[in-house]
Amino acid sequence: MNKASRIFCPSLITPKNAVVKQTEQLSRSQKLLTELGLVKSGSNGTYQIMPMAQRSVDKCIDLVQSNMQQAGGQKITLPILTPTGLWKKTGRLEGDISEFYMVRDRSGKQFLMSPTHEEAVTAMLATTSPISYRQLPLRLFQIGPKFRDELKTRFGLMRAKEFLMKDMYSFDVSEETAKETYSVVNSAYDRLFKQLEVPFVKVNAATGMMGGSVSHEYHYVSPVGEDNLLQCSSCGFAGNSEVVKASASCPSCNSSDLNEVRGVEVAHTFLLGDKYSKPLGATFLNTSGKPQSLVMGCYGIGITRVIAAALEVLSSDHELHWPKLLAPYDVCLIGPKQGSKEQPQAEVIENELLLNVGEICGHQELLHDDRKELTIGKRLLEAKRLGHPLTIVVGAKSARQDSPKLEVHTSKGETYELDFSETLKLVAEHSQNKKSLERGCFQRETEESKSRSVGHQL
Ligand SMILES: [Zn+2]
Structure with missing residues (x-):
């Protein structure tokens, strides 16, 4: 399991108003x-x-x-x-x-x-x-x-x-x-x-x-x-x-x-x-x-x-976008914030997702953003900048008694509100797409598969 808290990822923080000596042309x-x-x-x-x-x-x-x-x-x-x-x-x-x-x-x-x-x-x-x-x-x-x-x-x-x-x-x-x-x-x-x-x-x-x-x-x-x-x-x-x-x-x-x-x-x-x-x-x-x-x-x-x-x-100016087969991870899973009202209930769902999503896409392809001291918003922003194909947020709505929902963001900029099984279906769809690409099948996405049957787009 890949935990965001453990990954060596030395991000560059440039203080505001800092004079950056540009030694090289950057794209x-x-x-x-x-x-x-x-x-x-x-x-x-x-x-x-x-x-x-x-x-x-x-x-x-x-x-x-x-x-x-x-x-x-x-x-x-x-x-x-x-x-x-x-x-x-x-x-x-x-x-x-x-x-x-x-x-x-x-x-x-x-x-x-x-x-x-x-x-x-x-x-x-x-x-x-x-x-x-x-x-x-x-x-x-x-x-x-x-x-x-x-x-x-x-x-x-x-x-x-x-x-x-x-x-x-x-x-x-x-x-x-x-x-x-x-x-x-x-x-x-x-x-x-x-x-x-x-x-x-x-x-x-x-x-x-x-x-x-x-x-x-x-x-x-x-x-x-x-x-x-x-x-x-x-x-x-x-x-x-x-x-x-x-x-x-x-x-x-x-x-x-x-x-x-x-x-x-x-x-x-x-x-x-x-x-x-x-x-x-x-x-x-x-x-x-x-x-x-x-x-x-x-x-x-x-x-x-x-x-x-x-x-x-x-990529755009603010977000990386990877070829499907080269993205560092397929799925990023963001857990609830430490000390939030929904934390106990949401963590039950989080653990179930870790297991099920990992089984579908391969545990090595799942990044668990377990830095619960950070707000969901901050972690989601980073996940979007990193360009993970799928980011699943286990937030307040996941702890609802009636119809708990997860928020799923794709690197194409779509956001879905899905229940547990619909979320797994989306992960499975992504893994299937990857597998057929690996086999060398290049069928164009049909209109039918584009307008997904799962959930509704926000
Ligand atoms: Zn010509």
Whole structure:
């Protein structure tokens, strides 16, 4: 059971009239995350993730992981330190290296604190005794911290110097099968982003420093985005302005109704060919036993950036709103105030709810706000700012002799007055929605299910 009184949640209280030294540009979601004690700013563009936000990060990791495994991915962990010599071989040290963290060990050997792992994973395969065509395709992924010495860190977790990434690398026998892998992984990405229920656009992208031939980016559209996108309002086609340069009409439907929007890049996929396998000598033995270069792809998802950008898109200035599958908890239960007239009777109901709600949504998904020294109003305000999908208030009306009622608030801003069983029904409905999302069912909410049969809306 999660008790609000026990959770380490170092909220930031700024005294009125205080002069706050603004060292960094904050977005509204980042401001809320910091004020509510979910994320703390560390030194110089790094962040400390507190328990409640960590729950969201862990849920995102699980979701990404399950989608990667469905796409045939196998999880590995590569060292954060990559010898710079490998990057010399692929030519990537000759580009702009100002954003790389380099360290030396005591013998003077130089390493990169990896911003990405193409070299490391390809070198690993190059030193693996002959790989047979029978072992391919191979799809390896990891989830771990990445480092980039950003000149300008911005918007908290959205652009930090250390961030959490999922990176997958695929190895195939030919360009043709590599394209199949590319489409399998892209479908897994499409499914993942639908599960998160934040509108996203997928665009053809420039391959940039990664190289290769084909590339797609996944963006959340937000004013704080750093990429310019062109979106067609007739067919929905979107392209990175770098790619769809000066095009007066949509490449897909020819409509001239193109709008410029800002996008936050949350994922990126590349078909790499032999750009890394060739210089690093990563080969497999083909059907006639001859060594041949592996054909590669790489696929990134910024885990912490997905969360930060999703919150930015969904939240208001005063309240966080989470994707259903990433909310730290499903339900928050607020008990009666200490010393109130209704306390004894309300606590009987509170205890029954703790048991029943926990059984329906899972005890780990229930947050019990047991800080009874605080008024219900104060706790409800905080619950709303934290954006719990459902908040159940066990207040004065719960202790009424005739038709006791609970107040239920949803993160969509609806408030219901419900009896005990109607409340459980609403919790069950939420859990069902989550389960079908996890299974990858994306049926649109029907009008019927929208106008709930339970209770009446206040
Ligand atoms: Zn179009």
